Amino acid sequence: MNSQKRPFAAIFSSTLDDAETSKRQMKDALYTESMVVESLDDNMSDKISPYQWSIESDEPTQFEAGCTSFSNDEPVMSDLVTVDITQLSHDTLCCDEESGNGEMLKLGSCYGTADRSTRDLEGRTITSSNTIDILSNVSSRSAKTRGQGMRYTMLEKDLFTYRFIQGVKELYEFDRANTPSPHIRTVQRYLSKSAECSTEGKLIIKELKEYLERNRYPLAICWSEDATRITGGIEYNLNEDKLSGLVAPIGTNGMPIMNLFKCSSPRKVLADIQDNPIGRNVQLCMAQPICMDAAPFCILYNCTNNKFSTTDVLNKWNFVQAEMDKEDIKVVCMATDGDSRFIGAMLKKMKLPNHNDNPFGAWFVSNTNNDSLCVQDPTHLANKFRTRLVNQTKQLILGRFQVSKIHLEKLVRDVSKDQHGLAEGALSDKDKMKFRPVEKITSEQVMSSLDQHIPLSNGTVAYLKIISCIISSYMDPSLSPSHRIFNVW
Structure with missing residues (x-):
């Protein structure tokens, strides 16, 4: 032997x-x-x-x-x-x-056959540069391991869990069929141990404070919220013994009333389903730390049927502000999309217009003593400008010039792409939420190419410059405060 x-x-x-x-x-x-x-x-x-x-x-x-x-x-x-x-x-x-x-x-949490490269990877965070190293290391160890003897490090589990969250079950099973990956139940167990499920309609401020302190971020956030379309449905939550997917009525504080849909009896379950609409949208509220490259924190979510008023928005913002003050977290500003109810709440919260005397002259109508700042989400704002541009049902006129999508289409058709970097996909109106097309059409290459090659495109160029100023004033960290004000103005 x-x-x-x-x-x-x-x-x-x-x-x-x-x-x-x-x-x-x-x-x-x-x-x-x-x-x-x-x-x-x-x-x-x-x-x-x-x-x-x-x-x-x-x-x-x-x-x-x-x-x-x-x-x-x-x-x-x-x-x-x-x-x-x-x-x-x-x-x-x-x-x-x-x-x-x-x-x-x-070895961290490496329970499998490990080598020096595994130990070198341990303790790092997942980045685009080391993802390939992690996957290749898993592949090489998997080739040497028989049966169910494969074990994974914490870093590897984090990577596969992230892939599971991003792609959900179907995509993860496809990945696992083609690459060495943990079983889906392994990932689900790891996720359940590493994360906590937040309750719908619950404002998780203490968790937010822990997140800020753990990452040494300042106790200051920008509040942003928006609703997105979902496929509505009713589900039974086994852990909490209640129904989810129904729209709860809004309370006096602007927040959805919690724990309404407890499954205490079959009769109550039927009554809840008959009396309450199914949520076709989910309202997401994010807290963005005031720090470069900081990830936003989901602080609140709830199903909605998009039926609420400006007063409901104001009540919710006031309630959130009061709860944040209890944890010494400052809300620097509120940011939403261009919904008329949110815009109305912004005007009331900032007390606009202010016709009283102020130190900046009659043209400045803001209240200088207001601590709350409300802004429209720059990504939504820029996307709305682009949507208006690619919509050909209505004409846009700036002075004596016309703003038209035709100028950009002519540029793509007649001028080589190496001069402007634009493709026809950036001019499509099928997906109104993509931000990358906005960045493409507002690039300096596109605007200079329109000036040089497309006659009578002055209005389109001016329109694109307006969008570019909006994006840079809110999203370019290199600009000075005076330059930001100039671009916004």
Whole structure:
């Protein structure tokens, strides 16, 4: 019988104080073939089999572990590895350096066959640059692992969980059929342990504060909200014993009334379904930290049938402001789309127009003593300008010039793309929510090409410059305050 070459590792999930428990966990770890890593000792002629093990120690916190390999059908005992329980952290392998059997390995949550590249990846965050490295590492380990012995690091689980969230079940199953990936139930279990489900209609401000403090962001946010279309349906929430998908009435504070659809009896369930409409939209409220590259935080969501008033919006904003003040979080501004109810709430909240005397002259109608700032979401605003441009049912006139989509179509058709970088897809009105087409049509290349090659396009160029000024004033971090005001004005 040829010498079997199998790697060895002792992997622990937590620090253990009880020696008997330590020995038992050591035994389990050694017996499990999947829980292995390669030994770092290049001078060892044999690899240790995880099926044969030996533990000998009376010390409460320290013991020696050894495994055997087989050579010519005879068991050969390997060098003993001294393991100090007090030095073990989460999923850490400790080896006695004096015995020449390796070094301390910090594996994070890697329970599978790992190598140096795995350890190099551990502790990093997922970025576009190391995603390929993570996936290739998983693929190479998967080729060496038999059956269900594959284990994944925390970083890898984070990546696959993100893919599951983004693509939902169907796309993840397609990915798994073509690439090495954890089973979908593994990802779902990991997601349920790592995340908490927020309740519909609940304002989660304490969690927001924890998020800001954990990332060392200032306790200041920009509140933004918008509704998006969904496929309506009624579902039963097993964990909370209630129905979801129905539109709850709005309370006096502007918030949806919670816990209305408890399934206390079949009669109540039928009454709730008959008396309340199914939500065809979901209202999302996001808190954007006042910090560069900070991810927004979903602080509130609820089903809606789009039936609410300006007063409801104002009541909700006042309630949110009061709750934020309790946690010392400052709401710098409110941002929404161009819905007339939100615009009306903005005007009332900012007390516009203000015809009283102010230090900036008669043309300035804002209230200078107002701490609340309301803005229209720049992405929505720029998209509405683009939608108006590509809509040919109505004409746009600026002075003596016409603003028309025809000028851009003529530019795409008659001038090579290397001069303007524009394609016909950017002029389509099928998807009104894409922001990338707005950036393309407002580029300097497009506007200069229109000036040079398309006659009588002055109005279209001026219109595109207006959109460009709106985008840069709100979204370009390099602009000075005076330059921003100039662009907005």
